[in-house]
Every structure is written in C-alpha cells, then in structure tokens.
Amino acid sequence: MADRVGWGIVGYGWVARDYMAPGIRAAGHRLVAICDPGEASRRAAEAEGARAHADLAGLLAEPEVEAVYVATPNHLHRGAVEVLSAAGKAVLCEKPMAASLADAEAMAAAVRGSGIFYGTAFDQRHHPGHRAMRAAIEAGRLGTVTAVRIVYACWLDRAWTSFQGQDNWRIDPAQAGGGALIDLAPHGLDLVDFLVGDSVTDIAALTQAKAQDYAVDDGALLVGRTGSGVLASLHVAYNCPDILPRRRLEVLGTRGQLTAIDTMGQVAGGSVTFTDGVTGAVEALPFDLQASPFLEQVRAFGSALRRPEERAAYSAERDLHTMRLIARAYGHAGARAA
C-alpha cells in the first residue's frame, strides 16, 4: 500500500519534470503543487494536474503539501531550504547540497535548528543495482573491500539546455558553484559511503578546463581514502561524448569484484556483475531492471516520512561532509572554477 505523500516541488525544470514527477506518480504519491518563476514550467506542472505558483509563499500556503522536493539551480537551494525548514516542511533537496560550502553549512544549521526531516536527493543510493551491490558487500562476497573506482561523465557544451529556452546555469560559476566536479562527483562520493558503509575522509583532485569554452571545470580526477582505508577514484567529466562508455562503477575486494555499467544516472536498468577472485567466473547480479532510482527514492523518503525510525538513513551532517570534500577537492572552501 503506497504511503501517498502530498508533494510540493520548488523548481519545476528538467529533473523535476522528467524524473521526480514520474517517480511521484509511479510510487502512488501525489504532486500537489509546484513553484517556479518560469511561465513554461508552471504550465507544464498544471498539465500534470498540479497547482502552480510563481513563488514559494504560494506553495507554503498549500495545506496538503507534506514534503517538498527542491530542484532549483544550485545557488537557490539554500534560500528554499531555510524557508522550508522554518515552515516545518520535510525537505528532499537536490545535489549538490548547495553551490558553496558556506551555504551548505547554513542549510545544515537550519535543519538542525528546526528539527525537520531533511534528505539530499542522492537518488543513486536507491538504484536497485546499487542496493544489490551493497547487499553483496555486506554478505561478505568481496572479502576485504580495498577500492571503489568510478567513471561518471557526459557531454555538456555551452549550448546545452534541458528545455528550449532554459538557461544553462551549469556553466555559470555563481549559480552552479563549479563545473563537472561539483555537479557529478557528489554522486560518486555518496555512493562510496553507501556501498562500503564508510565515508571518504582524505581527498585530493585535479581539475581541467580543456575541451569546452566556459568558465567552470569540464573534467576532474579525484582520489580519496575512507576512514577504514578503502581507496576511491573518480573521473567526472563534461567533455565526454555521450555515445562513449561513460558510466562505470567498480568495487574491488580480496575475494572478487563488482562491476556496474550504466547504472549511475537517473534511469532504471544497466548491469551489475560479480567476478570471483579465485576462479575468475563472472556472474550477473539480479536486480529490478524496471524500477528507476527516482521511483525508489520517492518510496524510501515517503516511507521514512511516515515511519520516523527509518530516517536514520538520511543525514544532513553526512551530506555537509560531502560538501566539505568537494570544497577540499577544489582546493579551497569557496572554489568556483578550474
């Protein structure tokens, strides 16, 4: 039986329209209302049966909204989360948590002060393939886990747009907070935590501005180590043609390796294999190929909203730590460009 949560959305752009709204529907929840200053975004929401407001005050006045998904450009996450915290709403805020570490610190303080239920929308935690990987690791199939290796890349040029006429804020340092590194690496750093149950504590990185003609980094290599000594490597990029192999996640242990291909992202599917460290035999790991990470994310957040004992899986402090890692990877706390 679905928990049928009443959702509001702040920022009804690409990710909200194409992934979150379908996830809300598929979970049997209800999109009550959105707010967005963009006329086209409001019309799109109304076509889905939601009420549309030009500002957050209108959304807050909707009594049926229990949980709010924040999906504005990064620099606007802070203002929305502060207002929603003060109003006592449950919040699921898109990644990166904010465009700057200072904003993320203010958001964590607002969440702490208000005691609201807050989660950052790390949908990839909820990909059924990644859940199957974590279960295999917990069952000891890899032996001692030694390393996580991630490639997560795409093509994002100056002209890239999610919808016709939509601003490409991702290449503006002030709105995005950085480039490929701040956009894509939080997913990988969070997945390391999710898969091996241990956060990255040491980090170093190199960025590049090599193939695109804008002010933010178009690629980065990060190396990290968790508190228990698991090594992590991440290659993230905005300069990799989408047709090339570009989404790969490997977890290596003393008894075997898990390899996920095309699971990182917003959609269902991809593949996960286990390679035995003694025989070399390769076996497919079964998981639900139909359920998208956004559907599963909606189900999990709604379930935790109804059952507070499940909220331990969410932590604004953990997400703030991820933002600290991003700031350190850029070389200083407020880093913006390559």
Ligand SMILES: NC(=O)c1ccc[n+]([C@@H]2O[C@H](COP(=O)([O-])OP(=O)(O)OC[C@H]3O[C@@H](n4cnc5c(N)ncnc54)[C@H](O)[C@@H]3O)[C@@H](O)[C@H]2O)c1
């Ligand atoms: N988890 C994922 O896989 C994933 C994927 C894409 C984007 N994202 C994140 O989601 C967020 C949105 O990204 P996008 O690609 O959907 O952007 P987008 O540009 O397509 O949409 C942003 C929307 O926010 C609206 N907006 C601007 N100012 C606003 C305000 N003050 N109040 C309310 N709405 C406002 C815009 O009009 C637009 O409709 C970003 O933080 C991004 O990093 C996450």
